[in-house]
Amino acid sequence: MPKAQTPRQMKLGLFMMAPGHHIAAWRQKDAQADLGANFRAYAQLARQAEAAKFDMIFLDDVVAVKDISADTGTRVARVAYFEPTTLLSGLAAVTERIGLVATASTTYSEPYALARRFASLDLISEGRAGWNLVTSNTEAEAKNFGSAGHPRHDHRYDRADEFIDVVLGLWNSFADDAFRRDKESGIYFDHEKLRVLNHRGRHFSVRGPLNVARSPQGHTVIVQAGSSEPGKELAARTAEVVFTAQQTLADAQAFYADLKGRLARYGRREDQLKIMPGIFPVVGRTRAEAQAKFDELQELIHPAVGINLLSAMIGDFDLSQYPPDGPVPELPETNGGKSRQHLLFDLARKENLTIGQLARRIAGARGHWQVVGTAGDIADLLEERFLNGGADGFNIMPPTLPGGLTDFATLVLPELRRRGLFRTEYEGTTLREHLGLDVPRWQRQSASTSASTAAE
Numbered sequence: 001m002p003k004a005q006t007p008r009q010m011k012l013g014l015f016m017m018a019p020g021h022h023i024a025a026w027r028q029k030d031a032q033a034d035l036g037a038n039f040r041a042y043a044q045l046a047r048q049a050e051a052a053k054f055d056m057i058f059l060d061d062v063v064a065v066k067d068i069s070a071d072t073g074t075r076v077a078r079v080a081y082f083e084p085t086t087l088l089s090g091l092a093a094v095t096e097r098i099g100l101v102a103t104a105s106t107t108y109s110e111p112y113a114l115a116r117r118f119a120s121l122d123l124i125s126e127g128r129a130g131w132n133l134v135t136s137n138t139e140a141e142a143k144n145f146g147s148a149g150h151p152r153h154d155h156r157y158d159r160a161d162e163f164i165d166v167v168l169g170l171w172n173s174f175a176d177d178a179f180r181r182d183k184e185s186g187i188y189f190d191h192e193k194l195r196v197l198n199h200r201g202r203h204f205s206v207r208g209p210l211n212v213a214r215s216p217q218g219h220t221v222i223v224q225a226g227s228s229e230p231g232k233e234l235a236a237r238t239a240e241v242v243f244t245a246q247q248t249l250a251d252a253q254a255f256y257a258d259l260k261g262r263l264a265r266y267g268r269r270e271d272q273l274k275i276m277p278g279i280f281p282v283v284g285r286t287r288a289e290a291q292a293k294f295d296e297l298q299e300l301i302h303p304a305v306g307i308n309l310l311s312a313m314i315g316d317f318d319l320s321q322y323p324p325d326g327p328v329p330e331l332p333e334t335n336g337g338k339s340r341q342h343l344l345f346d347l348a349r350k351e352n353l354t355i356g357q358l359a360r361r362i363a364g365a366r367g368h369w370q371v372v373g374t375a376g377d378i379a380d381l382l383e384e385r386f387l388n389g390g391a392d393g394f395n396i397m398p399p400t401l402p403g404g405l406t407d408f409a410t411l412v413l414p415e416l417r418r419r420g421l422f423r424t425e426y427e428g429t430t431l432r433e434h435l436g437l438d439v440p441r442w443q444r445q446s447a448s449t450s451a452s453t454a455a456e
Helices: 037-049 084-092 111-124 152-168 229-238 249-261 287-299 305-311 336-350 355-361 373-388 403-418 433-435 449-456
Strands: 011-015 055-058 100-103 128-135 178-184 187-189 221-224 242-244 275-284 371-374 393-396
Touching: 011 275, 037 084, 037 403, 055 084, 055 128, 055 433, 084 100, 084 111, 100 111, 100 221, 111 128, 111 152, 128 152, 152 229, 221 229, 221 433, 229 249, 229 287, 249 275, 249 373, 275 287, 275 373, 275 403, 287 371, 305 336, 305 355, 336 355, 371 373, 373 393, 373 403
Parallel strands: 011 055, 011 393, 055 100, 100 128, 128 221, 221 242, 242 275, 275 371, 275 393
Antiparallel strands: 178 187
């Protein structure tokens, strides 16, 4: 008898932003306002997410305080929080199965240091680490790294393209069984199972090898979040998970088909890349209760904070100089996050939103998919996108923490399980096993080495 195939189930990440994704989350009466400095609270959330069988925890990062002004900077919680890989190393010690994904920029990092940091997290967690590769998009970050100015978008992606090749080459330094540790012979590792990178390229010169062994999942899972043309091409070549933002089913289907359609030219199968859009769910036992929760948060938004958030996300253009009840002005293309700028312009045009309305519209989800309703409403929409070529899973963005996680875990997950759309138990122990991804094999010659040699 042939073995029956397991029905396809969605993958779910928990995007843990302290103290919740809504810009006014910290002001909500039950929110953990000090979460950004409270490891014990993070540990409790991580254990709760693991008990709910989420595939992974996802942490974003910006290497700067973007707003230091007295009028708006003092009114937001996103000014101080843990460095993600440090935090996840601590969470690895208090969890056993859930994946641990941290964001780190290729613009203001060096490949060797980043490869070592994530390889260490992967070993500490016994194969549960993921790296969300981003290119930084704010001038504030440039000012912390001695830069005369923030690099152009095309330059950032050119650097990222080489950066990831170097990191992958470094993660290929030792074979899985390289370390013999033979006390009798005195041989610690097999020299035939060591590969030195010797990378020399346009942006980096890195000899290697990396001084960290491989993890049970081969190497860290590669996650990306860029949706611009260079971002999609880099993802098609190298990413294993893509975190993205689409407002409608049609937009999600178009993005999904586009990105999956690019894989073949890099010799990749469609199942080697999981597309997981973000969703900001406000869940109630009734629609009225869900709406009341959302309205409460919206009432806590300081008007200047909302406009400032929109200004930053639309390309660091100061919108406070325009009337809030006026239309979103025509603005030049940003040197920051191009795909998010385009998404916000499209949203303003489609819904005919003023500056003030658009600011309030994105104060929770920041351009991601926002849903307010019952568990059944939210499960219906997730199921529709999942079964109709719009997603392989979702990155859940709770409005507040811990309440938003509790609502989703206790109300929405049982409904998804009832429909056979989400697991009841973990299938394995590594992040790759959770996501159904291949374990990369050690290669005798690094692809990065051969590529860089050809370019010399």
